[in-house]
Amino acid sequence: xxxxxxxxxxxxxxxxxxxxxxxxxxxxxxxxxxxxxxxxxxxxxxxxxxxxxxxxxxxxxxxxxxxxxxxxxxxxxxxxxxxxxxxxxxxxxxxxxxxxxxxxxxxxxxxxxxxxxxxxxxxxxxxxxxxxxxxxxxxxxxxxxxxxxxxxxxxxxxxxxxxxxxxxxxxxxxxxxxxxxxxxxxxxxxxxxxxxxxxxxxxxxxxxxxxxxxxxxxxxxxxxxxxxxxxxxxxxxxxxxxxxxxxxxxxxxxx
Numbered sequence: 001x002x003x004x005x006x007x008x009x010x011x012x013x014x015x016x017x018x019x020x021x022x023x024x025x026x027x028x029x030x031x032x033x034x035x036x037x038x039x040x041x042x043x044x045x046x047x048x049x050x051x052x053x054x055x056x057x058x059x060x061x062x063x064x065x066x067x068x069x070x071x072x073x074x075x076x077x078x079x080x081x082x083x084x085x086x087x088x089x090x091x092x093x094x095x096x097x098x099x100x101x102x103x104x105x106x107x108x109x110x111x112x113x114x115x116x117x118x119x120x121x122x123x124x125x126x127x128x129x130x131x132x133x134x135x136x137x138x139x140x141x142x143x144x145x146x147x148x149x150x151x152x153x154x155x156x157x158x159x160x161x162x163x164x165x166x167x168x169x170x171x172x173x174x175x176x177x178x179x180x181x182x183x184x185x186x187x188x189x190x191x192x193x194x195x196x197x198x199x200x201x202x203x204x205x206x207x208x209x210x211x212x213x214x215x216x217x218x219x220x221x222x223x224x225x226x227x228x229x230x231x232x233x234x235x236x237x238x239x240x241x242x243x244x245x246x247x248x249x250x251x252x253x254x255x
Contacts, residue, residue, distance in 0.1 A: 009113015
Protein backbone atom coordinates (compact mmCIF):
# COMPACT_ATOMS: atom_id res chain seq x y z
CA UNK A 1 0.00 0.00 0.00
CA UNK A 2 1.31 3.43 -0.95
CA UNK A 3 0.19 6.27 1.27
CA UNK A 4 0.62 10.01 1.16
CA UNK A 5 2.96 12.24 3.15
CA UNK A 6 1.85 15.65 4.36
CA UNK A 7 4.38 18.27 5.39
CA UNK A 8 2.22 20.31 7.76
CA UNK A 9 2.81 23.66 9.43
CA UNK A 10 1.91 23.54 13.13
CA UNK A 11 1.89 27.33 13.48
CA UNK A 12 3.55 29.22 16.34
CA UNK A 13 1.87 27.34 19.19
CA UNK A 14 -1.80 28.19 19.61
CA UNK A 15 -3.84 25.23 18.24
CA UNK A 16 -6.57 27.65 17.16
CA UNK A 17 -4.08 29.06 14.64
CA UNK A 18 -3.85 25.72 12.83
CA UNK A 19 -5.39 25.82 9.38
CA UNK A 20 -8.58 23.81 8.94
CA UNK A 21 -6.69 21.43 6.66
CA UNK A 22 -3.90 20.91 9.20
CA UNK A 23 -6.38 20.17 12.00
CA UNK A 24 -8.27 17.73 9.77
CA UNK A 25 -5.07 15.87 8.84
CA UNK A 26 -3.93 15.63 12.46
CA UNK A 27 -7.31 14.19 13.41
CA UNK A 28 -7.00 11.32 10.92
CA UNK A 29 -3.25 10.76 10.62
CA UNK A 30 -1.82 7.26 11.07
CA UNK A 31 1.67 8.49 11.95
CA UNK A 32 2.93 11.93 12.99
CA UNK A 33 6.64 12.76 13.00
CA UNK A 34 6.93 16.06 14.86
CA UNK A 35 9.56 18.59 15.85
CA UNK A 36 10.45 19.04 19.51
CA UNK A 37 9.22 22.63 19.50
CA UNK A 38 5.68 21.83 18.36
CA UNK A 39 3.53 22.90 21.32
CA UNK A 40 1.81 20.41 23.60
CA UNK A 41 -1.49 22.11 22.79
CA UNK A 42 -1.04 21.34 19.09
CA UNK A 43 0.06 17.77 19.82
CA UNK A 44 -3.19 17.30 21.77
CA UNK A 45 -5.12 17.81 18.52
CA UNK A 46 -3.57 14.67 17.01
CA UNK A 47 -5.72 11.53 16.87
CA UNK A 48 -5.13 9.25 19.90
CA UNK A 49 -4.85 6.37 17.43
CA UNK A 50 -1.89 7.93 15.63
CA UNK A 51 1.69 6.88 16.30
CA UNK A 52 3.69 9.90 17.53
CA UNK A 53 7.42 10.14 16.84
CA UNK A 54 9.52 13.03 18.14
CA UNK A 55 12.23 13.70 15.56
CA UNK A 56 13.24 17.17 16.72
CA UNK A 57 16.17 18.45 18.72
CA UNK A 58 16.60 20.08 22.12
CA UNK A 59 19.56 22.11 23.35
CA UNK A 60 21.38 21.36 20.11
CA UNK A 61 21.06 17.58 20.53
CA UNK A 62 19.42 15.84 17.59
CA UNK A 63 17.32 12.75 18.23
CA UNK A 64 17.68 11.69 14.60
CA UNK A 65 19.76 12.90 11.67
CA UNK A 66 18.00 14.44 8.67
CA UNK A 67 18.80 11.34 6.60
CA UNK A 68 17.20 9.13 9.26
CA UNK A 69 14.09 11.32 9.27
CA UNK A 70 13.90 11.13 5.48
CA UNK A 71 14.19 7.33 5.62
CA UNK A 72 11.41 7.11 8.21
CA UNK A 73 9.10 9.25 6.08
CA UNK A 74 9.64 7.05 3.03
CA UNK A 75 9.24 3.85 5.05
CA UNK A 76 5.99 4.92 6.73
CA UNK A 77 4.69 6.38 3.49
CA UNK A 78 4.90 2.95 1.87
CA UNK A 79 2.82 1.25 4.56
CA UNK A 80 0.51 3.89 6.07
CA UNK A 81 -2.28 5.83 4.38
CA UNK A 82 -1.69 9.24 5.97
CA UNK A 83 1.73 10.25 7.28
CA UNK A 84 2.19 13.74 8.72
CA UNK A 85 5.53 15.49 9.10
CA UNK A 86 4.60 18.22 11.59
CA UNK A 87 6.81 21.28 11.74
CA UNK A 88 6.61 24.38 13.91
CA UNK A 89 5.49 27.53 12.10
CA UNK A 90 5.51 27.04 8.34
CA UNK A 91 7.32 24.06 6.72
CA UNK A 92 8.92 26.21 4.02
CA UNK A 93 10.58 28.69 6.40
CA UNK A 94 13.68 27.21 8.05
CA UNK A 95 11.90 23.86 8.26
CA UNK A 96 14.11 21.80 5.93
CA UNK A 97 11.05 20.99 3.84
CA UNK A 98 13.12 21.15 0.66
CA UNK A 99 15.48 18.40 1.82
CA UNK A 100 12.61 16.13 2.81
CA UNK A 101 10.71 16.73 -0.42
CA UNK A 102 13.79 15.78 -2.44
CA UNK A 103 14.06 12.51 -0.51
CA UNK A 104 10.44 11.47 -1.02
CA UNK A 105 9.58 9.07 -3.82
CA UNK A 106 5.86 8.89 -3.11
CA UNK A 107 2.94 11.31 -3.20
CA UNK A 108 3.26 14.30 -0.88
CA UNK A 109 1.59 17.62 -0.12
CA UNK A 110 2.78 20.74 1.71
CA UNK A 111 0.23 22.31 4.05
CA UNK A 112 1.31 25.87 4.98
CA UNK A 113 1.11 27.19 8.52
CA UNK A 114 1.28 30.52 10.33
CA UNK A 115 5.00 31.28 10.49
CA UNK A 116 6.78 31.94 13.76
CA UNK A 117 7.60 35.45 12.54
CA UNK A 118 3.93 36.30 12.10
CA UNK A 119 3.02 34.71 15.44
CA UNK A 120 5.72 36.68 17.26
CA UNK A 121 4.70 39.94 15.60
CA UNK A 122 1.08 39.35 16.59
CA UNK A 123 2.12 38.54 20.16
CA UNK A 124 4.08 41.79 20.39
CA UNK A 125 1.28 43.77 18.75
CA UNK A 126 3.47 45.13 15.97
CA UNK A 127 3.32 45.19 12.20
CA UNK A 128 6.41 43.86 10.45
CA UNK A 129 5.73 46.15 7.50
CA UNK A 130 4.37 49.24 9.24
CA UNK A 131 4.42 51.63 6.31
CA UNK A 132 5.56 54.53 8.50
CA UNK A 133 8.90 52.93 9.36
CA UNK A 134 9.41 49.72 7.34
CA UNK A 135 9.55 48.89 3.66
CA UNK A 136 11.02 45.39 3.74
CA UNK A 137 11.33 42.31 5.95
CA UNK A 138 14.38 40.05 6.18
CA UNK A 139 13.92 36.57 7.67
CA UNK A 140 17.20 34.99 8.75
CA UNK A 141 18.81 32.72 11.35
CA UNK A 142 21.75 33.20 13.66
CA UNK A 143 24.66 30.81 13.02
CA UNK A 144 27.21 30.80 15.79
CA UNK A 145 30.88 30.62 14.98
CA UNK A 146 30.42 32.56 11.74
CA UNK A 147 32.04 35.98 11.42
CA UNK A 148 29.30 38.61 11.38
CA UNK A 149 31.10 40.39 8.57
CA UNK A 150 30.38 37.50 6.17
CA UNK A 151 26.65 37.94 6.64
CA UNK A 152 24.90 39.96 3.95
CA UNK A 153 24.12 43.09 5.93
CA UNK A 154 24.16 45.21 2.77
CA UNK A 155 20.42 44.72 2.28
CA UNK A 156 19.63 45.92 5.83
CA UNK A 157 18.61 49.57 5.82
CA UNK A 158 16.93 51.91 8.30
CA UNK A 159 13.57 50.72 6.95
CA UNK A 160 14.31 46.99 7.23
CA UNK A 161 12.58 44.78 9.78
CA UNK A 162 15.00 41.98 10.67
CA UNK A 163 13.43 38.80 12.01
CA UNK A 164 16.00 36.52 13.59
CA UNK A 165 14.91 32.91 14.03
CA UNK A 166 16.55 30.78 16.72
CA UNK A 167 18.72 33.48 18.33
CA UNK A 168 19.79 31.04 21.04
CA UNK A 169 20.64 31.89 24.64
CA UNK A 170 23.76 34.01 24.09
CA UNK A 171 22.18 37.40 23.52
CA UNK A 172 25.56 39.09 24.03
CA UNK A 173 26.94 37.39 20.92
CA UNK A 174 23.82 38.30 18.95
CA UNK A 175 24.14 41.93 20.06
CA UNK A 176 27.83 42.00 19.15
CA UNK A 177 27.15 40.60 15.69
CA UNK A 178 24.34 43.06 15.02
CA UNK A 179 26.51 45.99 16.12
CA UNK A 180 29.38 44.61 14.06
CA UNK A 181 27.07 44.49 11.08
CA UNK A 182 26.52 48.24 11.36
CA UNK A 183 23.14 48.31 13.09
CA UNK A 184 22.67 51.31 15.44
CA UNK A 185 23.07 50.63 19.16
CA UNK A 186 19.72 52.26 19.95
CA UNK A 187 17.79 50.36 17.26
CA UNK A 188 14.74 48.81 18.98
CA UNK A 189 14.22 45.07 19.17
CA UNK A 190 11.80 42.69 20.83
CA UNK A 191 12.29 39.10 21.98
CA UNK A 192 9.21 36.88 21.87
CA UNK A 193 9.23 33.51 23.61
CA UNK A 194 6.52 30.85 23.13
CA UNK A 195 4.55 33.20 20.88
CA UNK A 196 0.75 32.75 21.05
CA UNK A 197 1.06 30.08 23.76
CA UNK A 198 0.11 30.25 27.43
CA UNK A 199 3.82 30.63 28.35
CA UNK A 200 4.28 33.59 26.02
CA UNK A 201 6.75 36.29 27.07
CA UNK A 202 7.57 39.54 25.28
CA UNK A 203 10.71 41.54 26.12
CA UNK A 204 11.31 45.00 24.62
CA UNK A 205 14.94 46.06 24.27
CA UNK A 206 17.51 47.57 21.87
CA UNK A 207 20.50 46.20 20.00
CA UNK A 208 22.98 47.40 22.65
CA UNK A 209 20.85 46.50 25.71
CA UNK A 210 20.14 43.05 24.31
CA UNK A 211 23.46 41.76 25.69
CA UNK A 212 22.27 42.21 29.28
CA UNK A 213 18.75 40.85 28.86
CA UNK A 214 17.59 37.80 30.79
CA UNK A 215 17.44 34.74 28.56
CA UNK A 216 13.95 33.65 27.54
CA UNK A 217 13.10 29.98 26.90
CA UNK A 218 12.95 28.49 23.42
CA UNK A 219 11.25 28.67 21.06
CA UNK A 220 12.10 32.36 20.86
CA UNK A 221 12.42 34.86 18.05
CA UNK A 222 14.03 38.30 17.79
CA UNK A 223 12.49 41.16 15.81
CA UNK A 224 14.88 44.06 15.14
CA UNK A 225 13.91 47.36 13.58
CA UNK A 226 12.01 50.57 14.04
CA UNK A 227 8.72 48.64 14.11
CA UNK A 228 9.87 47.17 17.45
CA UNK A 229 9.71 50.49 19.31
CA UNK A 230 7.14 51.20 22.00
CA UNK A 231 6.21 54.39 20.20
CA UNK A 232 5.18 52.57 17.05
CA UNK A 233 3.37 49.92 19.07
CA UNK A 234 1.43 52.59 20.95
CA UNK A 235 0.58 54.45 17.73
CA UNK A 236 -0.63 51.22 16.15
CA UNK A 237 -2.72 50.36 19.20
CA UNK A 238 -4.32 53.80 19.17
CA UNK A 239 -5.02 53.49 15.44
CA UNK A 240 -6.64 50.06 15.71
CA UNK A 241 -8.60 50.93 18.86
CA UNK A 242 -9.98 54.03 17.15
CA UNK A 243 -10.95 51.98 14.13
CA UNK A 244 -12.70 49.43 16.32
CA UNK A 245 -14.67 52.20 18.05
CA UNK A 246 -15.60 53.79 14.72
CA UNK A 247 -16.65 50.40 13.37
CA UNK A 248 -18.78 49.74 16.46
CA UNK A 249 -20.44 53.13 16.11
CA UNK A 250 -21.18 52.50 12.46
CA UNK A 251 -22.62 49.07 13.17
CA UNK A 252 -24.80 50.45 15.95
CA UNK A 253 -26.09 53.27 13.77
CA UNK A 254 -27.01 50.80 11.03
CA UNK A 255 -29.27 48.71 13.28
